[in-house]
Structures are given as structure tokens and as C-alpha cells.
Amino acid sequence: MSAHDIDHSLDSFGDSTASATRVTPGNALRPEDIAIAQDKPSEQVAEYALRLGDDALILAQRLSHWISRGPEIEEDIALGNIALDQLGHARSFLSYAAKAWDKTEDDLAYWREEEEFRSLHIVEQPNGDFGVTIVRQLIISIYQHLLYTALLESSDETIAAISAKAVKEVDYHRDHAIAWTLRLGLGTEESARRMRHALDILWPYVGEMFEDEELHTALGDVAVAPSSLRAAWDEEFTAVLKDAELELPTVPFAMARGRRGEHSEHLGFILAEMQVLARKHPGATW
């Protein structure tokens, strides 16, 4: 066989756009499009987008750690997918927020200090075992699904558009979390025990998700007041636990003030890891 034959066979494929790694398929809204679009958010709208973006970013950072460590390869893929979706949402919200200060998504992700982040404590919680990650996913995916559904009506067009893409993906995240909650809740004695433990250690951080801030009132129908999601969240979450023969924890809520920049002790480590390389090379592009 000659080198020519090999050349020929190498040329006979090469539709590199067919890859599953196309980050944004079709003509959906991409973070790059948001960055160059005309509309610039007010600082208040940007503050709101930061909250949405930071939750998604920190959760993506946490979840991505599962890739190559899952209980089966299918879960490496599933959790990787969810992480990738969350990262996509984060990039869109941060790209939008960044414009208010003439910055970029990377300026916000890599160059803000811990107290400038607006993430909730629940997304900062360690992955723990697979059960802890699933309970965290159940808590957040039901929440985000309700939130993005409500934000479809946001009077801010960009936030509504990002939410429209996100809500479809989060719907799948919710299905994934519910399916595993049932399997683990009803599976074995051991899995049920681990799920009860996971519920107990995460429950303290549920309260913070529903706390309203002045910002929500000030923004009117741009934003969704978190407290307005509480009843629907309770109903859905309780129903899943009931099906899984698990009980609502009785542990109290913690004082968690991530929205004010007062974070759990975990966030410092998350950021140290996430930002280390970028900060070693100020001004560099990648």
C-alpha cells in the first residue's frame, strides 16, 4: 500500500462539524452572539444576570469533576452533559452581565474575588458520593426549571431568550435527578440510607434559594422573586420524595448569604482551582 492510498483514505472523511463537541448546535443563542449584540443591560439587570450565571458556573465546576469518576460510564456522560449545559447557561448570563461594565465572561469568571461572586451556598456544596450529587441535582434542577419557566416572561429580552434555551435543558436535568432519586430511594437499604444522609446535609441550604432581595423588587418584571417559586418547588420536591419513599428532612435552614458575597468555606477552594492558570498569565488569551 502506498502513501497515496493512505492520503486518500484520510481525505475521505473529515466533516469535522459532525462532532458531538459542537458546543452549541443549530442556530441557538450563543454566548458569543450575546457578547456582540447591541443591547447593553443596566447595572441592575447585570447584577441579576450575575446571580443566574454564578449559580450555573459553580454548579458546572462541581459537576465536571465527575467526568471519568462516575459509577458507570453512562453517568460520566450524563453528568458531563449536565455540567456542559450549566456551563453554557453560565456563559450566556455572564456574557450579558459583563457588558454592563465593558467586560467579558472571562473577566467575570476569572478575575472577580470571592466576595464578588453571587452564587448560592447549595451549588458550592461538595459533590460527596453519588447520592449527595443526585440530591443536590434534584434540589437545583426543580428550582431552575421553575425559575427559567417563569423567566420566559421576563421583560428583558436577552434574559428571556437565554431562559428559553436553558429551560429545555434543565427539564432533562430534572428527569435525570428524579429517575436516580427513585432508583436510589427504592433500590437497596444502603442506597436509601445514603439518600437520607444526603438530604440531611444539603437541606440547610435550601432556604437561601427562596429569599427575595431588594433587587428583585427594583427590577419588576425583568426578574422573578424567588419566594414566588417556593410553593411549587415544595409540592414537586415533596412528591418526588414520597415516590422514592424518602422523607423531608427536619434539620433547620442555615443562614446563607451567598447573594451578598458571604460564601461557604468551599467557594475559596473552587475559585482557587478554577482561576489559578488564568491568573498566572494576566493579559494572555487562550
Add this chain to the structure above:
Amino acid sequence: MAAQQESGGSLSAVLSPEEQAGQDRFNQIIADDSRIEPRDWMPEAYRKTLTRQMSQHAHSEIIGMQPEANWITRAPSLKRKAILMAKVQDEAGHGLYLYSGTETLGTPRDVLNEQLMTGKAKYSSIFNYPARSWADMGAIGWLVDGAAIANQVPLCRASYGPYGRAMVRICKEESFHQRQGFEILLELANGTEAQKKMAQDAINRFYAPSLMMFGPPDSDSPNSGQSTAWKIKRFSNDELRQRFVGMIAEQVKVLGLTLPDPELRFDAETGTWIHMELDWVEFKAVIAGNGPCNAQRLQRRRDAHNEGAWVREAAAAYAAKMARKTEVA
């Protein structure tokens, strides 16, 4: 004997009439350059060779996730983080796809996984080298995925149907992997002095191991003849290696960087690329388990498997409960 040797493997026992018919049909399919499918009769040695090759390939995809997963949480921009995450996830998909393909030959996935975890099965030795810098994400994509493509494109025509089809699908994604790696290096090569240095250093470390991905020299590759006769393998190790060296020798110029090979040149007379002597002693030592990361890579796989045991048990128990429920209903 000679005819059997050519496409049927060495057969000592006398074949039954059914087996003889199967063997004849098998020989015909190979001669016609057509495809063997899972239900077709095939020589045991063919089944064994393919099971070994396909499962090794699957294991390489799975272990190969680790060096890159090592940089996901530290990727220096959100866009790069997303691309890297998607890429590593693709590799998991390749692994799954190849395990399914291997299962069509009769060995279940948990047996294959067991062989990997106990060190009985091998995987590509390059994944036993550490990914120490961000530039390694570039060098791995460009050189390692690049070498994988050069190896795998001819496999798209492999005589075993499920393998060939898996390769077609996988190669499409691999070409994206190579391109994203090249882009990482290109960005670094045009960046600061420190970035440029990082890129050159990564190329220096991954060049020789990536050339070794094509396997030992033809003079020392005992199984190649049989694989070629069976039309699993279409080109020799050295042919593919030279072809690959030629490609990267051109591409490295675009980067403005160099390959760490003082002997690299195109020999107009033979029409082939000449590269430096590779350290096959090191190659064999890494395959045998002495590479810098063999222990770490296998332990990580075992840990994930063991820590996930309770999850898989719960899923199985739940599925059984549900099955009983539907039976009753």
C-alpha cells in the same frame, strides 16, 4: 494449509462439514472485501484477535479521559472549558460504543472492565504519561488524537462490520478533537513568551510517545501479517507512522514551533519520511506497567468502579422491583 493460513488462521483440527461451510463463506467474504457480521461464522482466532484489539481500543478511550479531565476544572477560559469538557465526554462515548461493538463478539462489558482493572488488558501506552500543563491539552489533541485518526481511518474499512462502523462514527469526532488541540497550540504559539514555551515543552514531551502509538516497527510486529490477511489492518505500523510524521512536520510550521527530532527529513528517493530512532525499551516498559502514571490511571478506574458499586446495585435492585411490579399488574 497455505490457503487456511491466508485467511482462516492456523487450524489444526479437522473441521465439521458445517464449520467447513462457515470457513469457506468467511474466506469468500474476506476475499470479496465484504463485511463479517456478528451472526456469521468466524474462526476463533479472528474472534479473539478482534476482541483483544477492540477492547484495548475501548480501554484506551476510557483511560484516555483522565489526563484531559485533569484540566477541566482549571481551563483558562470558559470557552476552552466547554470544548474540553465536550471532548472528554466524546471519549467516554467512544469507549461505550466500542464496548458494545466488542460485546457483539461474545464477551460482556463487565468481563472486559474486569480485565482492564486487573491489568490483564492493555490500553494505549501514551495515556500513562502525565498532562502537566495546559499546553498538554493542545499537544494531546493535535498529536494523540491526530495519531489516533491516522490509525483509525483505515479501520473504517475493517472486515468486521461493527468495528468498521464504530470507526466511521468515531473518526468524525476525532477530527474535531485534533483541530481543537491544534487551535490551543496555535493560540499559545502566538501568545506571550511563557505561553510559547509551554507549547513547545508540551510538543517536546508528546512527540515520541505519539509516534509510538502506531506500535512497534514492522520488523518487530509479529501479529500484523495475520491481521492484514483478515483485512482488519490495511497498512503497516511504519507506513502509518511515516505518513503521520509527514503531516505533523508540515503542520508544526504553521505553529512556528519545532518537532524535537534532529533526524526528521523527507527522503525523496524512497518517498518516505525518516524520523529518529524511537526508544522501544521505554515503550515496552510503559506497556509493562512502569510508566509514570500506570498505577494512578488504573487506581482511578478501580476507585470509580468500587465507589459506584452501591449505585449499580441499587439500580439493579430497583429495576428488578419494577419488573416484578409490571408482572403483577
